[in-house]
Amino acid sequence: MNPNPYIDEDLQALATTARRFAQERVAPGFLERDQTRVLDRALLREMGELGFIAPELPEQFGGLGMGCLAAGVIHEEIARADLSFSYLNLLASLNGQILSKYGNPEVVGPWLQKLIAGQAICAIALTEPRGGSDAAHLRLRIERDGDEYIINGEKTSISAADQADMAVVFGRTGTPESGAHGVTALLVPMNTPGITTNRFDCHGQRAIGRGSIFFENVRVPANHRLGDENKGFVQVMHGFDFSRSLIGLQCLSVARVSLEETWEYITQREAFGQPLSAFQGVTHPLAQYDTEVEGARLLCLQGLWLKDRGLAHTAEAGMAKWWGPKLAYDVIHQCLLCYGHGGYDRGLMEQRLRDVLGFQIGDGTAQIMKTIIARVRAGRKFVPA
Ligand SMILES: Cc1cc2nc3c(=O)[nH]c(=O)nc-3n(C[C@H](O)[C@H](O)[C@H](O)COP(=O)(O)OP(=O)(O)OC[C@H]3O[C@@H](n4cnc5c(N)ncnc54)[C@H](O)[C@@H]3O)c2cc1C
Numbered sequence: 001m002n003p004n005p006y007i008d009e010d011l012q013a014l015a016t017t018a019r020r021f022a023q024e025r026v027a028p029g030f031l032e033r034d035q036t037r038v039l040d041r042a043l044l045r046e047m048g049e050l051g052f053i054a055p056e057l058p059e060q061f062g063g064l065g066m067g068c069l070a071a072g073v074i075h076e077e078i079a080r081a082d083l084s085f086s087y088l089n090l091l092a093s094l095n096g097q098i099l100s101k102y103g104n105p106e107v108v109g110p111w112l113q114k115l116i117a118g119q120a121i122c123a124i125a126l127t128e129p130r131g132g133s134d135a136a137h138l139r140l141r142i143e144r145d146g147d148e149y150i151i152n153g154e155k156t157s158i159s160a161a162d163q164a165d166m167a168v169v170f171g172r173t174g175t176p177e178s179g180a181h182g183v184t185a186l187l188v189p190m191n192t193p194g195i196t197t198n199r200f201d202c203h204g205q206r207a208i209g210r211g212s213i214f215f216e217n218v219r220v221p222a223n224h225r226l227g228d229e230n231k232g233f234v235q236v237m238h239g240f241d242f243s244r245s246l247i248g249l250q251c252l253s254v255a256r257v258s259l260e261e262t263w264e265y266i267t268q269r270e271a272f273g274q275p276l277s278a279f280q281g282v283t284h285p286l287a288q289y290d291t292e293v294e295g296a297r298l299l300c301l302q303g304l305w306l307k308d309r310g311l312a313h314t315a316e317a318g319m320a321k322w323w324g325p326k327l328a329y330d331v332i333h334q335c336l337l338c339y340g341h342g343g344y345d346r347g348l349m350e351q352r353l354r355d356v357l358g359f360q361i362g363d364g365t366a367q368i369m370k371t372i373i374a375r376v377r378a379g380r381k382f383v384p385a
Helices: 009-036 041-049 068-081 083-102 105-117 176-182 232-268 280-308 314-338 348-360 366-378
Strands: 122-125 141-145 148-159 166-172 183-189 195-197 210-221
Touching: 009 041, 009 068, 009 083, 009 348, 041 083, 041 105, 068 083, 068 232, 068 280, 083 105, 083 122, 083 166, 083 183, 083 232, 083 348, 105 183, 122 148, 141 166, 148 166, 148 183, 166 176, 166 210, 166 232, 176 183, 176 232, 183 210, 183 232, 232 280, 232 314, 232 348, 280 314, 314 348, 314 366
Parallel strands: 122 166
Antiparallel strands: 141 148, 148 210, 166 183, 195 210
């Protein structure tokens, strides 16, 4: 890996250790997990014991108090081996930030310890059957009843829905017209009575999987609220700026390993008496994509660097989120074509292509990201929706 201004010697060393773990322990099960669609809990615990899950979280909760760039370099290495498995790092960083910042420490503390140790998985439940882009108009009902909240409704397309031990759930406590100002976030243990789940047959990211979560008179103590009542959307949603930079790195890392392998392959495979690398029709698309990947990766690292300094990074995060997954998909597609018919067989390239596609939709589509960028640049009142 070439040095760059964001990744100092310490982070470089961290990346090297994470790559060793990812290559030796995560990569061997990449193809099999796509078939079995089950995350290996023992491997998750191993990753936690090594300090590779949400290292940016405060030490009081079991984290290492490192910067978000540290989370970024680990994320890249795990995703390089298996994007679906690295979803666990993503969920831990996104939800860990929300829980540690907005939760009651006595309630969230034990959960955070488990999350960081790789002993628990936390889903994030925002999307509903009626739509995900217009998230502020969600309908899942949350009502206060004494010292408890009662939840009724359905969340859908939730990653790890049927494997999670807890979920951060967004629901409506205000009137239907209250929009973003009537949403409350709760931490919900997934073994709470009244919760059922299902599993979709996904195109990619099959080890983590997606599904619906159904809530029928589900009761959680009021101290499980995250942030203030009716402020769930306005306060808690800021965590997504972090995960968007991570998603960009996650997908681009898969693109980078695909490019590395393809550069090597085209020097070995011959056609018309020459290696494929002799043909500019083969090398120039790869050279162009390699250029774009280098640039896009730096943009993602810039987002994390800004976050580590407490500086605004919403636009950069939106850019990372729409550009990274789209570019990664196009890159892997091109790499797959370089392998000819072999690339079309079940295997590394086609699975990577399926895996990265999900992030052109999950966590918000390109259109929604571009609206967010436009709001930062032009001003929110000039970009209504
Ligand atoms: C792999 C994957 C993982 C996911 N994981 C989770 C998860 O863990 N938790 C969770 O809560 N959700 C998750 N989702 C759901 C995801 O966040 C939503 O699918 C996404 O926000 C889009 O919502 P939608 O599918 O309802 O599409 P819709 O909102 O119905 O949009 C359909 C299309 O219309 C476009 N569109 C909508 N509004 C506008 C507009 N104003 N301007 C321009 N275009 C617009 C969209 O860009 C999209 O192309 C996941 C989805 C996938 C595919």
